[in-house]
Amino acid sequence: MTETKDKKTFYITTPIYYPSAKLHIGHAYCTTIADAVARFKRLAGYEVFFLTGSDEHGQKIQRTAEEQGITPLEYVDKIVASFQELWQKLEISNDDFIRTSEPRHHKVVQDFFKRIQEKGDIYKGEYTGLYCTPCESYWTELQLDENGCCPDCHRPVEKVSEEAYFFKMSKYADAVLKHIEENPDFLEPVSRRNEMINFIKQGLEDLCVSRTSFDWGIPVPGDEKHVIYVWFDAVINYITPLFGDAEKMKKFWPADIHLVGKEIVRFHSIIWPCMLMAADLPLPKKIYGHGWLIIGGDKMSKSKGNVVDPMLLIDEFSADAIRYFLLREITLGQDGNFNRDALITRINADLANDLGNLLHRTLNMIGKFQKGILIAPKGENEIDKSLKSDAMETAKNYRRLMENMQISDAVRTVWKFIGRSNKYIDETAPWTLAKDETQKQNLANVLYNLAESLRIVSILISPYMPATAKKIHDQLKVNQPFEKIQLEDAETFGRLEDNHEVGKPEQLFPRIEVK
């Protein structure tokens, strides 16, 4: 994926979230996917840079802060702290966190602005148009919905007329269209790609990139009564940690994936690429537009009042259970339902039963029949052979599916193997073998193969459920430090040594009683 870079590196981003309210489980969905991909890539030996952050400027924030009688910074400080707490609780492994109010970001945005301005791609003019403050988006008359409101959020737009700076986006329309058409991997899934191609074909106007009616933003260099348009400021966050550092830039830019929700694909696949072209910088390799988390048939969003608080869910069910549900239940690119009953069913069936029982039964039998000590296997029968080949096939498919961002399919593949391993216990009936002295080696083979299967499972699930993966690793007492484990370790069967002592089983997920 990163052949053009000098090292095996991988750079993934989430959108930076508006601190207009508490984050809901829909936001956590995007960040969890990005985290699973980042962890997978680390496991596959890449040097990963995973970025998220907060998008703090704009008229909406300024107005809300004024209403509360505090400064915008006081207002955002508190909310951004709650974002960071949530990501920590959800085990998000981001390498940096950009707050757009930080001086390092201001500097990069102003440098970027100047660079394009010096090239002649930013000019001063008069803006008269329609502005949606909640979405911080400009619209033309033609783009409004049937009620004359914002086509995205369907709230009223405001007529704005002011002196403003413009970015010559029209100049790059053909180039960006060509790029999207010639590079099928650039914008996925294909439905979003078609949407954007149609959008550009209707013509791209120059983009108004400054405002004078409020001041909570980054000043236009040399003309401080203007602040830079919040979306222009926001997308630049993706290069903030790299810009001005030639080595880091070379290592991580272009980004491998900008993962974003479907309603903001336009900003990422059209406006941001035009800006990068104007700045003579390479375009990101992929924009992936995921679907929405739906609740009761509607997009989960604060304005609809149907949000689910991820903090409460984590406290009730654990971060790993929530992560598992989001990754397993929703096919990336499509909308998916969030439903408490479905969550509980998954926890009980997949986590407490399938995975929990496999671990518990295996460690219990090794303890009971062999005093917790594994004995190296000798010989194999057809059932053993098929388990081992299924394990290797699973690891191979998993790598391919994760590389292709088919995350829910990858999760399913692992659970199919967990089911297969549980079936292996029933097929081999170790409790019967244990009663017959002549079956001692066969029993040892079965228990060894089960411990190995679990060792492999713990590696494969580590991008999805890092805490659970570590618990399995610890209960198996794998010698290798957990942090050093690589995907390759799951691609060989037979790593545990003769005489290896395993631990006692401890419950991974309690069953949830349904009232």
Ligand code: ME8
């Ligand atoms: O758009 N299901 O911020 P934001 C899935 N600041 N994803 C959802 C969702 C749901 N129900 N609700 C929201 C912004 N999201 C800008 C981004 S990037 C340079 C600037 C996703 O806080 C949404 O699709 O409104 C988007 O990708 C992300 O949360 C941030 O939304």
